[in-house]
Amino acid sequence: MLTSPKPIAIAAPPAALAFEEALLRKLNQPGPRYTSYPTADRFSEQFDAQAYCQTVSERRAMGARHALSLYLHIPFCDTVCYYCACNKVVSKNLGKAVVYLTYLQREIAMQAALFDGMNQVEQLHFGGGTPTYLSDRQMSELMAHLHRHFQFASDQLGEYSIEVDPRTVTPKRVVTLRRQGFNRLSLGVQDFDPVVQKAVNRIQAEEDTLRIIDAARFAGFRSVSIDLIYGLPKQSLASIAQTLEKVIAASPDRIAIYNYAHMPHLFKSQRRIADSDLPAPAVKIDMLFLCIQRLTEAGYVYIGMDHFAKPDDDLAIAQRQGRLHRNFQGYSTHAESDLVACGVSAISAVGASYSQNEKTLEAYYRRLDLQQLPIARGIKLNMDDLLRRLIIQHLMCHFELSLASIEIAYPVRFAEYFAAELTQLRLLEADGLLTLDQEWISVTMKGRLLIRNICMVFDRYLDPHRTPLRYSKTI
Ligand code: SF4
Numbered sequence: 166m167l168t169s170p171k172p173i174a175i176a177a178p179p180a181a182l183a184f185e186e187a188l189l190r191k192l193n194q195p196g197p198r199y200t201s202y203p204t205a206d207r208f209s210e211q212f213d214a215q216a217y218c219q220t221v222s223e224r225r226a227m228g229a230r231h232a233l234s235l236y237l238h239i240p241f242c243d244t245v246c247y248y249c250a251c252n253k254v255v256s257k258n259l260g261k262a263v264v265y266l267t268y269l270q271r272e273i274a275m276q277a278a279l280f281d282g283m284n285q286v287e288q289l290h291f292g293g294g295t296p297t298y299l300s301d302r303q304m305s306e307l308m309a310h311l312h313r314h315f316q317f318a319s320d321q322l323g324e325y326s327i328e329v330d331p332r333t334v335t336p337k338r339v340v341t342l343r344r345q346g347f348n349r350l351s352l353g354v355q356d357f358d359p360v361v362q363k364a365v366n367r368i369q370a371e372e373d374t375l376r377i378i379d380a381a382r383f384a385g386f387r388s389v390s391i392d393l394i395y396g397l398p399k400q401s402l403a404s405i406a407q408t409l410e411k412v413i414a415a416s417p418d419r420i421a422i423y424n425y426a427h428m429p430h431l432f433k434s435q436r437r438i439a440d441s442d443l444p445a446p447a448v449k450i451d452m453l454f455l456c457i458q459r460l461t462e463a464g465y466v467y468i469g470m471d472h473f474a475k476p477d478d479d480l481a482i483a484q485r486q487g488r489l490h491r492n493f494q495g496y497s498t499h500a501e502s503d504l505v506a507c508g509v510s511a512i513s514a515v516g517a518s519y520s521q522n523e524k525t526l527e528a529y530y531r532r533l534d535l536q537q538l539p540i541a542r543g544i545k546l547n548m549d550d551l552l553r554r555l556i557i558q559h560l561m562c563h564f565e566l567s568l569a570s571i572e573i574a575y576p577v578r579f580a581e582y583f584a585a586e587l588t589q590l591r592l593l594e595a596d597g598l599l600t601l602d603q604e605w606i607s608v609t610m611k612g613r614l615l616i617r618n619i620c621m622v623f624d625r626y627l628d629p630h631r632t633p634l635r636y637s638k639t640i
Pocket residue numbers: 241242244245246249250251253293294295330353
């Protein structure tokens with residue numbers, strides 16, 4: 166039988182973090198998460214596979230050596246979680262993965278030929294979907310294929326991570342993943358509360374998750390990360406407090422707490438979630454505050470937006486050293502890497518460009534059958550894009566910006582080039598989200614919770630007269 170969580174004492178946010186209702190309504194606007202700038206909806210078909218190859222050869226001609234980051238997208242899941250907004254294929258037919266892997270291997274070989282001799286891979290990430298939808302044997306073959314085509318940094322130097330759905334793996338499988346070359350593991354948990362799990366169609370026994378964490382430690386994974394979501398149906402401050410206590414007791418190295426974005430007009434499975442079951446924006450702010458409070462009390466560093474890490478974790482060290490970066494997987498320690506992404510719908514970031522693969526399996530296979538890279542759209546960044554990307558990245562990762570550092574990196578006078586933006590920032594300063602002087606933009610603790618609203622000021626593609634339905638609300 167499902168039981169409601171026991172009542173738990175929750176401290177009210179301090180005055181510095183209290184939001185008035187009117188301010189919340191004003192700031193709770195749709196906005197990008199800025200895993201890229203410009204955002205993916207600005208990509209166009211004019212940037213195609215040929216433009217991508219040209220970008221790589223310009224990179225080669227410059228003679229610069231950049232570490233390589235590889236992302237592999239495995240789109241399959243055997244059941245659907247109602248909240249999901251990922252590009253996935255829900256199927257129990259394991260044969261689909263067999264076909265997909267033959268095409269994925271073809272794409273990997275093509276990308277490797279392009280980058281031949283230029284780089285060594287220092288980061289590898291398997292995401293999905295559910296990467297552990299692949300069998301042990303399929304995973305071994307795929308890893309062997311990658312190692313045939315790319316040169317990898319040592320296990321000590323490289324970060325090789327995989328997203329694991331604890332419902333699909335056993336402790337034995339976790340040990341095998343370590344032998345296959347992975348040294349970081351991230352576990353999808355979302356919420357330990359059975360009522361919430363039922364509301365999102367993701368029933369996952371707490372003991373199974375804890376067993377997988379233990380197995381990861383036993384197998385010698387360097388880092389274990391847990392993903393949670395706040396703002397889910399049936400979630401309350403009390404239920405999230407209980408989940409947090411269990412997560413803290415499990416002691417993962419990193420914790421990501423994502424804001425549930427309810428967009429049923431875009432994601433069909435979200436139509437199974439009733440609006441009336443969702444927590445109100447003011448409660449969501451309190452949930453985020455609670456997460457920050459409890460996790461920082463427990464010794465985690467609040468990296469930003471949705472990420473926490475232990476002080477000795479690479480993410481926290483990178484932030485202290487000013488080399489944190491934000492990309493499609495969230496925060497990252499490898500700022501200078503070119504990101505080469507393989508698989509359906511995957512997005513690469515190479516030099517001053519972004520490119521996205523075809524979004525459906527049919528279109529992805531068709532391109533590869535034509536011996537073409539399956540790139541469907543992308544964008545080449547101009548100077549203004551690069552400048553704004555740097556500012557947004559810096560605000561997202563470090564919550565402050567030295568105006569002089571921008572003037573050193575780019576031929577602009579900040580006060581003139583961004584005169585309109587500074588006027589908008591003064592309004593956010595009046596709302597208590599930041600402070601502004603001649604030399605620095607400094608984000609307050611309150612502003613950290615709404616960092617997307619601050620970054621939106623620098624996004625020249627946002628149209629304030631049109632409601633961007635494709636974006637989630639910032640709260
Ligand atoms: S949340 Fe993960 S496991 Fe669930 S449907 Fe989405 S991709 Fe699949």
